[in-house]
Amino acid sequence: MVTPAPTFTEEIAASGGSSIMQCFQCGTCTASCPSGKYMAYRTRKLMRAAQLGLKDETINSEDLWHCTTCYTCAERCPRDVKIVDIVTALRNIAVANGKLYEGHKKVAANLIKVGHTVDNNDKIKALRKELGLPESPPTVMVDAKAKADFDKILELTGFNKLVV
Amino acid sequence: MAKYAFFLGCIAPLRYPGIERSTRDVCKALGVELVDLKDASCCPAPGVIKSFSKDTWLAAAARNLALAEKEGLDILTICNGCYGSLFDAAHELHEDKKLLDSVNKILAEIGLKYSGGTKVRHFAEVLYKDVGVDKIKEAVKKPLDYKAAAFYGCHFLKPSGIKKLDDPENPKMLDELIAAVGAESMPRKQKMMCCGAGGGLRSQFGENAMQLTRANLENIKEGGASMIIDVCPFCHLQFDAGQKDSGFNFPVLHLSQLYGIAMGMDAKDLGLNAHVTPVKL
Numbered sequence: 001m002v003t004p005a006p007t008f009t010e011e012i013a014a015s016g017g018s019s020i021m022q023c024f025q026c027g028t029c030t031a032s033c034p035s036g037k038y039m040a041y042r043t044r045k046l047m048r049a050a051q052l053g054l055k056d057e058t059i060n061s062e063d064l065w066h067c068t069t070c071y072t073c074a075e076r077c078p079r080d081v082k083i084v085d086i087v088t089a090l091r092n093i094a095v096a097n098g099k100l101y102e103g104h105k106k107v108a109a110n111l112i113k114v115g116h117t118v119d120n121n122d123k124i125k126a127l128r129k130e131l132g133l134p135e136s137p138p139t140v141m142v143d144a145k146a147k148a149d150f151d152k153i154l155e156l157t158g159f160n161k162l163v164v
Numbered sequence: 165m166a167k168y169a170f171f172l173g174c175i176a177p178l179r180y181p182g183i184e185r186s187t188r189d190v191c192k193a194l195g196v197e198l199v200d201l202k203d204a205s206c207c208p209a210p211g212v213i214k215s216f217s218k219d220t221w222l223a224a225a226a227r228n229l230a231l232a233e234k235e236g237l238d239i240l241t242i243c244n245g246c247y248g249s250l251f252d253a254a255h256e257l258h259e260d261k262k263l264l265d266s267v268n269k270i271l272a273e274i275g276l277k278y279s280g281g282t283k284v285r286h287f288a289e290v291l292y293k294d295v296g297v298d299k300i301k302e303a304v305k306k307p308l309d310y311k312a313a314a315f316y317g318c319h320f321l322k323p324s325g326i327k328k329l330d331d332p333e334n335p336k337m338l339d340e341l342i343a344a345v346g347a348e349s350m351p352r353k354q355k356m357m358c359c360g361a362g363g364g365l366r367s368q369f370g371e372n373a374m375q376l377t378r379a380n381l382e383n384i385k386e387g388g389a390s391m392i393i394d395v396c397p398f399c400h401l402q403f404d405a406g407q408k409d410s411g412f413n414f415p416v417l418h419l420s421q422l423y424g425i426a427m428g429m430d431a432k433d434l435g436l437n438a439h440v441t442p443v444k445l
Contacts, residue, residue, distance in 0.1 A: 133181055
């Protein structure tokens with residue numbers, strides 16, 4: 001038995017997906033979706049499930065993570081539904097409910113560790129030197145105060161708690 | 165001389181530093197002054213990080229925007245992901261005063277404030293709109309007769325309603341930038357299809373990402389191109405590393421590297437030897 005969550009669309013709106021109810025199910029999004037061509041992800045169906053308040057089905061579905069955020073759907077949508085913003089909102093809700101994938105956690109762990117989504121390594125350091133560049137870029141990577149500031153942003157917005 | 169805060173991002177400096185170096189050299193040659201945006205972080209990435217927490221994404225992007233504002237400079241990016249994140253964040257903060265106020269409460273904790281004035285530019289559109297194709301043609305020392313596949317990626321032009329750079333379905337900008345060095349931009353099917361890397365697909369569902377990549381590679385081959393020219397280190401990574409054991413071997417060049425070659429710069433200064441797919445030109 002499917003139990004809809006009556007306030008789900010409000011939750012989506014609060015996470016940046018306020019255009020969800022504008023969708024009238026024409027399917028232009030699905031027809032335009034490069035992921036949908038190769039995977040089971042169906043953009044129109046995801047929008048409908050979200051409208052109907054099918055929270056568990058939506059946020060626990062692997063399909064939600066097959067969108068590459070290419071924006072082709074949103075560009076072509078005749079109702080100006082901000083589809084990528086809705087996908088992002090649904091993912092934020094999924095993550096807040098503990099639905100995370102290992103590959104994504106690794107990217108987030110790098111962000112927490114070094115302030116970038118990928119870390120430096122010996123091969124890259126040597127290559128940078130060969131190119132006349134400093135071994136590490138002049139970012140949070142090499143400045144402890146800047147990194148502490150960045151860490152504070154992650155802390156204040158609750159990022160670390162999501163990932164751990 | 166135009167002057168920008170140079171935003172490096174992650175993949176260029178930490179996987180393809182040749183893109184960083186060639187951008188520095190090409191900008192210098194074209195009279196675009198780049199000042200390192202010191203203390204910047206990841207943009208943060210519009211795929212995984214924005215998908216995890218829009219709040220974190222926005223506040224961390226605002227910190228980067230505020231650092232540039234403090235220097236009195238607009239930002240220049242060399243990556244569609246960085247461009248997408250920073251442009252979208254700047255747009256949202258510019259349009260929504262309440263959102264700006266709430267982000268500033270967070271920035272105040274680290275002694276920063278963002279007033280909403282930083283403009284975010286992409287290397288390719290600065291070259292096209294500000295430097296101009298004519299001046300680029302004059303800087304070419306070695307005309308190149310390559311047949312190239314222009315790979316725009318997604319977050320360079322889209323969402324087009326706020327970026328307003330070019331037609332998102334049938335753009336011309338990168339094709340003209342390629343033609344400026346004497347090369348031919350070859351037509352192909354589904355030219356605007358995503359490379360496959362975005363939205364966290366590459367980092368978790370790599371084989372699915374490769375399905376999109378392979379479809380692009382087949383279309384590129386059918387169109388008659390012999391190399392890929394991109395404007396995004398993430399597309400660059402997806403094509404360069406993704407071609408390993410795929411049966412395809414198109415050299416993959418960031419626009420800055422193509423320009424470096426055309427302007428007579430040394431191949432070893434462009435980092436071409438570090439690509440996974442050999443760059444034989």
